[in-house]
Every structure is written in C-alpha cells, then in structure tokens.
Amino acid sequence: MEGPFEKMEREGEPKAPEPTKEAAPKQEEQNLPKLSPQELRIYNRMADHMDMFHENFRRTWNYLYSACTNGKRPAGMSIRQFLSMGDEFCHHLTIHHTIEEQHIFPVLARKMPAFKKELQLLTQHKEIHRGLDKFEDYLNKCRSGEKELRLDEMKTILDTFGKVLWDHLNDEVHELRAENMRKYWSAEEMRRLPM
Template sequence: MPPIDDATRPRVAGSVELTPRQRAAGDHLRMIHDHFRQQLETLTRAAESVRDGAGDVDDVRAGVHDLAPSLTAQQVAGLCGQVCRFLTMHHSIEDQNLFPAVATMETYAPVAQRLAEEHLVVHAHLERVDDLALAVRSDPTRAAELVEAVAELRTDLESHFAYEEAEMTEPLGLLGLGV
C-alpha cells in the first residue's frame, strides 16, 4: 500500500489566532496521540523482539505497560489487537462527531475530508499488522514481515497525527469542541 502523501494534503492552519482556552482541544488531541505514539513504540519493540527470536513462551510478561524487550508472539498479537481496538475507537469518534462538525466550516472542510480518507489507509495498515501478528503465532518465519508492517503503520500514523494536530487545532477551538 502506498504511503500517505503529505504533499497532497490541504493546508489551512495559521489563518486564525486562538486563545489559550481555544487551543486546549488541540493540546488534548496531541496528548491522546502521544499515548498512541507510546503504544506504537512498544509494538515496534515487541515485533522486533519476536523477529530476533528473543520472545518465547517462557518469557511471558505481566501487563503491556511493563513490557520487557522480549515478548511471546501471542503477546505481540494481543498488543496489536489492543492498539487496533483503541485506535479504531478514536478514529470512529473523530469520523462521527468531530469531522462532520469541522466540515461545516468551508475553510476546514477539505482537511476534515482528507483526515477521514486517511483513516481508511491507517485501518488498512492495522488490518495487515493484525493479520501478520496472528500469522506469526503459527509461522515465526513471517516475523520480519510483521516488523516491516509495523514500521509502515507507524510512519503513516505518525504523519497522520502530526497533520491532524496542525490542522485541527483551529477548527476545534473555533467550534468549542472538546476531544
């Protein structure tokens, strides 16, 4: 799947001066994304651990937040599923609530549309990562594919987050929408 093309994204941010209170929704959005960024880092390390053969059934660790550098393939699959569920929920909220409201503002409507389109790309990545995580449980030779898929997900998702943070702070603040 081709990566998200930053050059084709509509850019409108910077046209309005926001008060600190109006910037709060954008700051909150960034904090949510930072949590996902941490999960992506954990997922990356976990996939690399399985690829490198450091993860095995005897290395089961308690809890995703206390992950050591080595995880079992089963734990990686579970972590992939967790990231996918939470990210899907986050994007569903944006698609159903935030983007339609932002799209009522003519200037920002192309940004809302583009972000919704990017959600489809991100979710295609998530499905690929989830499928590979499950496949690695029965075929460890596919671990390198999983690492590559996680890297591609991470690249596009981090790009998506940065774009959304830059472009959505203004409309969220102007509309008084909380995240």
C-alpha cells in the first residue's frame, strides 16, 4: 500500500533538498595528521547517523511548510493525513531530542563543550520545543474542530521556530563531524560512544 510520502514524491510534490554535506569531513588547518579512510568512517559515524535522522525532519518540514506557503495541501492528502503528518513530525522530533538529552549529550558533554546543558545545542532544543508546543496545540485544536485548519496560521506558527530548527539540524551534525570529534575522542572511544 502506498503511503502519503510515496504518493507526494510520485506526484512531484515538494521534496527536501539533497542530503547535506555537513556530515562530510572538512580538513581544517590543524597540526593533526590526515585521517585514513577507515579512521574517517570511525570518526564520522555519529555525524552520518545524525544527518540521516535530520534529513527525515527536513523532508517532513518541507512538505508541511510548502503546503502552508502554497496555501494548499499536497494533492491527494486529506486534512486528517496532513494533520497526522504534523503530529508525527512533533512526536518524532520530541523523541529524538529526548534520546539525545538523556543518553547522548551527557556522554559527549564529558569532553565536548557544545553539548553541555547551558550551551547552544540544548538552548536550541528549548527554543524549538517552545514553537513545537504551539504547533502541537494548533494541530490538536484543528483535529478537535475547535479551530479550522488555516495554512497561513500554521505557517505563522512554523515560522516561530523554523530558523532555529534548521540551524540546529546543521549545527549538531557540524559538531559531530570527524575533524571535530577527533579533537576529543580516540578511535577506540568513538567505537564505544552511543548511537
């Protein structure tokens, strides 16, 4: 059975941009030796894995935001399906951030300042979730009939956290790239890191 994403892609609806190159290593001017292909895979593993998740969030965001910008739902998608897509986006992003905050960031924070509670990545999580809470509330009101779905209203809500979301999706992968990870972790430690 064909799902809504497959149908939208087949019908030429908006698509997410090509996968980011954020996970690709960037040789920075350092006195560190060049990584072998095997070392590069080891050190870039978390960035590659994180970028895979982030591409799914970008793709769903693009479907939702494009519909709001165009003022119409994707062809063949009911209001219920569209609201469900929004719900799934909120749910999956919340689970993703909860796992990061409880299981991944505390380990990385032992050596990497960017993952400490008071710094940028967790601050971005808080900003994203303030907007995400408003978005979930709007979706619930539309589903219950308390509000009528208005795509211009939805776009206004998405605009409250869109920039910080996209910055975060890129910043997090950037912090996990091989050239940064090797500053803090040995190859053996990388093999034991969660994810």
